[in-house]
Amino acid sequence: MTAARDVLRDRLALETLAELRPGEFVAEVPLSGLPETADRAMAAGLRLASLFGSDEGPGGGFAVHHLWAATGPPGFVRVWAPVARDAPRFPSIAAKYPVANWFEREIMDYFGLVPEGHPNRSRVALHDDWPENVWPLRKDFDDRQVVPRVGGQSRPYRPVIGEGVFHVPVGPVHAGIIEPGHFRFGVAGEPILYLQVRLFYAHEGTEKRFERLPWRHGLFLAESISGDTSVGHALAFAHAIERLVGVEPPPRARHLRVVLLELERVYNHVADIAGIATDVAFTVPAARAQILREGLVTMQERLFGSRLLRGTIALGGVKCDLTLGRRREILLDLEGLQREFDDLVTLLIDSGNFTDRVDGTGILPNQVARDFGVVGLAGRASGLDLDLRRDQPHDAYSGLHFVVPLEEGGDVRARFMMRAREVELSLVILRHVLEDMPEGRVRSALPDALPPSSSALGWAEGWRGECLHWVQTDGEGRLRRVKVTDPSFKNWQGLAHAVPGNILPDFPVINKSFNLSYSGNDL
Amino acid sequence: MFRILSKSLKTGVVTKADPFESRPPLGFPVIDFARCTACEECAHACPTGAIALAAPAADRRQLSLSYAACIQCRECVAACPEQVVASGRDVEVAAYTREQLTQTASFDLDGMGRARFTHMEAQAGPGLEESAARLRERIRGLLGRSLHVREVDAGSCNGCELEITATTNPVFDLERFGIHFVASPRHADLLLVTGPVTRNMEIALRRTYEAAPEPRVVVAVGACGCSGGIFGEGTYASIGGVDRVVPVDVYVPGCPPRPQAILNGLLVAMGVREARLNPKAPAASPEPAVTPSPARPRARGVDEG
Ligand code: SF4
Numbered sequence: 001m002t003a004a005r006d007v008l009r010d011r012l013a014l015e016t017l018a019e020l021r022p023g024e025f026v027a028e029v030p031l032s033g034l035p036e037t038a039d040r041a042m043a044a045g046l047r048l049a050s051l052f053g054s055d056e057g058p059g060g061g062f063a064v065h066h067l068w069a070a071t072g073p074p075g076f077v078r079v080w081a082p083v084a085r086d087a088p089r090f091p092s093i094a095a096k097y098p099v100a101n102w103f104e105r106e107i108m109d110y111f112g113l114v115p116e117g118h119p120n121r122s123r124v125a126l127h128d129d130w131p132e133n134v135w136p137l138r139k140d141f142d143d144r145q146v147v148p149r150v151g152g153q154s155r156p157y158r159p160v161i162g163e164g165v166f167h168v169p170v171g172p173v174h175a176g177i178i179e180p181g182h183f184r185f186g187v188a189g190e191p192i193l194y195l196q197v198r199l200f201y202a203h204e205g206t207e208k209r210f211e212r213l214p215w216r217h218g219l220f221l222a223e224s225i226s227g228d229t230s231v232g233h234a235l236a237f238a239h240a241i242e243r244l245v246g247v248e249p250p251p252r253a254r255h256l257r258v259v260l261l262e263l264e265r266v267y268n269h270v271a272d273i274a275g276i277a278t279d280v281a282f283t284v285p286a287a288r289a290q291i292l293r294e295g296l297v298t299m300q301e302r303l304f305g306s307r308l309l310r311g312t313i314a315l316g317g318v319k320c321d322l323t324l325g326r327r328r329e330i331l332l333d334l335e336g337l338q339r340e341f342d343d344l345v346t347l348l349i350d351s352g353n354f355t356d357r358v359d360g361t362g363i364l365p366n367q368v369a370r371d372f373g374v375v376g377l378a379g380r381a382s383g384l385d386l387d388l389r390r391d392q393p394h395d396a397y398s399g400l401h402f403v404v405p406l407e408e409g410g411d412v413r414a415r416f417m418m419r420a421r422e423v424e425l426s427l428v429i430l431r432h433v434l435e436d437m438p439e440g441r442v443r444s445a446l447p448d449a450l451p452p453s454s455s456a457l458g459w460a461e462g463w464r465g466e467c468l469h470w471v472q473t474d475g476e477g478r479l480r481r482v483k484v485t486d487p488s489f490k491n492w493q494g495l496a497h498a499v500p501g502n503i504l505p506d507f508p509v510i511n512k513s514f515n516l517s518y519s520g521n522d523l
Numbered sequence: 524m525f526r527i528l529s530k531s532l533k534t535g536v537v538t539k540a541d542p543f544e545s546r547p548p549l550g551f552p553v554i555d556f557a558r559c560t561a562c563e564e565c566a567h568a569c570p571t572g573a574i575a576l577a578a579p580a581a582d583r584r585q586l587s588l589s590y591a592a593c594i595q596c597r598e599c600v601a602a603c604p605e606q607v608v609a610s611g612r613d614v615e616v617a618a619y620t621r622e623q624l625t626q627t628a629s630f631d632l633d634g635m636g637r638a639r640f641t642h643m644e645a646q647a648g649p650g651l652e653e654s655a656a657r658l659r660e661r662i663r664g665l666l667g668r669s670l671h672v673r674e675v676d677a678g679s680c681n682g683c684e685l686e687i688t689a690t691t692n693p694v695f696d697l698e699r700f701g702i703h704f705v706a707s708p709r710h711a712d713l714l715l716v717t718g719p720v721t722r723n724m725e726i727a728l729r730r731t732y733e734a735a736p737e738p739r740v741v742v743a744v745g746a747c748g749c750s751g752g753i754f755g756e757g758t759y760a761s762i763g764g765v766d767r768v769v770p771v772d773v774y775v776p777g778c779p780p781r782p783q784a785i786l787n788g789l790l791v792a793m794g795v796r797e798a799r800l801n802p803k804a805p806a807a808s809p810e811p812a813v814t815p816s817p818a819r820p821r822a823r824g825v826d827e828g
C-alpha cells in the first residue's frame with residue numbers, strides 16, 4: 001500500500017503523506033500551502049469531497065481540512081492546516097473551485113474563521129437573526145443555551161429589475177409534505193431567470209449534538225441525519241468508529257449491510273419515481289409506484305422490525321440476521337417487484353405525456369456538475385462516473401463485480417433513468433449477496449473506549465450519494481468533532497444551476513428528480 | 524391507455540379495509556416494574572433520556588419511562604440485566620398530554636440498598652379502541668365533517684414526512700376517511716407538526732399556527748415533535764417539542780410513527796375538534812378530556828412577515 005501513498009504524495013508534491021489506514025491518507029501543510037495543494041490535487045484529477053473546520057479546544061488552535069478523493073490509486077487524502085486562535089483566517093479556494101463555496105462559508109459561520117479571498121463572504125448557514133461573533137461549533141460555545149435573535153437583514157436577495165420581471169418567494173413552509181427551505185425565484189413571466197436557495201431551516205444542531213452524546217449513542221443520531229438515509233449515514237458513522245478502534249465487522253455482517261443499503265436504495269428510488277410521476281400529473285403510474293414502495297417498507301418491517309430500517313446497523317456489525325427461509329422470502333418478493341417495476345418503467349417512458357415533461361427539463365451540464373462537486377445519482381445522471389461502492393468499496397462490495405450505470409443527459413429524464421437502472425442493479429446485487437451469505441456471527445465486539453486524540457473517516461455510498469463522517473477524539477477519548485457530509489450539501493448548488501431557463505411550473509419535478517435532503521444539508 | 528386500464532383492472536383493490544389490523548413485530552418498550560431492581564442500566568443505555576432514574580429521597584427511587592422521547596431503539600431491552608424490559612407490540616399510541624405518555628414507578632430502598640417496587644403512576648390516554656370506534660363511525664357516515672390538514676415540518680429529519688406521505692398512498696388512502704392535506708394553513712382545521720422545532724423554524728411555525736382559523740387543532744408527530752427526540756430539547760438549535768412553541772392537542776410518539784399511528788392520532792384529534800365545535804352536545808364517541816388551548820391574540824397575518 002505504500003506504493004499508493006508514494007504516488008499520491010508525489011502527485012500532490014507533499015513532503016510527507018501518512019497512511020493512517022487502508023485508503024485513508026493525511027498530510028499537514030502550512031495554511032499558505034492549502035491553495036497550492038488544491039491546485040495540484042485538481043490538476044491530478046482528485047475531487048474535493050469535503051472541506052471543514054475543527055477546534056482543538058482550550059490551549060489549541062483551529063484547523064481547516066480539505067478532503068480529497070482519488071481514484072487511481074483509490075483513497076481519501078485529508079490535507080489539513082493549523083489556524084492560530086489569534087489569527088482566525090484561512091485562504092479560500094472558492095474563487096477557483098466553486099465546490100468550496102458553501103463549505104468555506106459554513107466554516108466562517110460555525111467557527112468564525114474568515115475565508116480570505118472568498119468571492120462571497122456572506123453567511124450561508126446562520127440565519128440573519130443570529131448575532132455577530134457567536135460561533136456554535138467552537139469548543140467554548142455551550143450548546144445548552146438560547147441565543148438571542150437580532151434584527152436586520154444581512155443578506156438581501158439579488159434584485160430583479162425590468163418590466164414584467166419579479167421575485168417569487170416560496171417557503172420555508174411549503175404547500176406539500178416536504179421539508180423546510182426557502183426558494184427565491186427571479187422570473188420573467190414563467191421562465192426562471194435564476195434561483196436563490198436559502199436553507200438551514202432544519203438545522204437541528206446535529207454536529208454539536210454528536211459532541212455531547214456518548215459516542216455509542218452517536219449511531220442513533222446518525223440514523224436521524226436524513227430519515228430516508230438511515231442506513232447510509234449509520235454505516236458511514238459505524239465505519240468511522242470501526243476504523244478508529246481497528247475492528248472489522250464479521251463477513252456475514254458485511255453482507256447483511258449490503259442487503260440493508262441496497263434495500264434502502266430501492267425503496268427510495270421507487271418512491272422518487274412515484275414522486276416524479278405525481279409531479280407531472282401522471283397518476284396511475286404514481287399510484288402503482290406508491291404501492292410498490294409500500295410493499296417494500298412493509299417487507300422491511302416484517303423482516304427487521306422497522307419500516308425505514310432504523311436500528312438495523314450496529315457499531316461492529318448489524319443488529320439483525322436473516323435465516324435461509326427469510327432470505328428466500330425476500331428473493332421471492334423481489335422477483336415480484338422486478339416484474340412490476342419493469343412494467344412501470346416501460347409504462348412511463350413509452351408515454352409521450354411523460355417524456356414531454358421530463359426530456360430536456362432541468363439540465364445539469366456535466367461541467368457544472370463537476371465544478372460544484374455534485375455526487376451520487378445526480379452526478380451520474382450528468383455523466384460523472386463516481387460510486388464509492390466500486391471506487392472505495394466498503395462492506396461486502398469489494399467482492400462484487402458490477403457496472404455502475406451512467407447517463408449523459410443531465411435532465412429529469414436522466415435522473416429518472418438512473419433510478420430505474422440503479423434499481424435493476426440493486427436487485428442483481430441483492431440476489432447475489434442473499435444467495436451467497438457467509439455463515440457466522442453478525443457483530444464484532446468493540447472496546448469500551450475510543451483511542452484518545454485520533455481521527456478516522458467513514459464512508460458509504462447511500463442511495464443519494466456518498467455519506468462521509470469524519471470523527472475526531474479529544475485527549476480523553478470523547479468525540480471532539482464529527483463532520484458529516486451529506487451528498488445534498490454539494491448537490492443543492494448543482495440543483496440551483498439546473499433550474500434557470502426552465503419554467504416555474506417545472507420546478508417541482510426538477511426538485512423531485514434531485515430529491516435532496518434539507519435535514520442532511522442543514523444538520 | 525389500454526395498458527393502463529388493464530393494469531388497473533388486474534390490480535384490484537389494494538387499500539386496507541382496516542388499517543389497524545396489522546401489528547408490527549416490535550413496538551414501544553414495556554418494563555415489568557414489579558420485577559425491576561431500579562439498577563439504572565436501561566437509563567444509561569437510552570440515547571434520548573426517555574428512561575430516567577431519580578432519587579426523591581435517600582431511601583426512595585423513581586424510574587420513569589416516557590414514550591414521548593422513545594425512538595424504539597430497543598437498547599434498554601438489551602441492557603436490562605434482569606430481562607424485565609421487553610419490546611411491546613404497541614405502536615399506535617396517542618395522548619392528549621406529555622404526561623399521559625409517561626409511566627413512573629416508585630421504589631423503596633431496604634437496608635441493603637436493594638430497591639423494592641411500591642407503586643406506579645400512569646395516566647390513561649385515549650385507547651386504540653376509541654379511534655377504531657371513531658373510524659367505524661366515519662366509515663358509516665355518522666361523522667360528517669371532513670378534516671383539512673396542513674403539514675408543517677418544523678425541523679424533522681424527514682423520516683416522519685416519509686410516513687405522513689405514506690398515509691396518502693393507495694394502501695392507507697386517508698382521503699377515504701375525509702382527511703385531506705391542504706396547501707395553506709388558512710384552509711386547515713388541523714396542523715400536523717413534525718420535528719424538533721428548530722430555532723430557524725420557530726417563527727415560521729408560530730405564523731403558520733396563527734394563520735390557521737379557530738378552532739385549530741395541533742398534532743405533534745414523532746419523538747422529535749413530542750419531546751425533541753434524539754436532537755434534544757433546549758439546545759441552541761433545537762427548541763424541542765412542538766408544545767414549546769404552540770399549544771399541542773394530541774401527541775403521536777414514535778421514530779417515526781407508522782402511518783397507522785398517524786391515522787390514529789388524526790382520529791383522536793377529530794374527537795378533540797368535535798368537542799371544541801360543540802362544547803355542549805354529547806360527543807358522538809367517548810368524549811376526550813380536553814382543555815381547549817387558550818385563545819391567543821390574533822397576530823397579523825403571515826403575508827406581512
Ligand atoms: S427503546 Fe426507547 S426507552 Fe428504550 S432505550 Fe431506546 S429510546 Fe430509550
Ligand code: SF4
Binds near residue numbers: 682683777
Ligand atoms: S421522530 Fe424520528 S423520524 Fe421523526 S423527525 Fe424525529 S428523528 Fe426523524
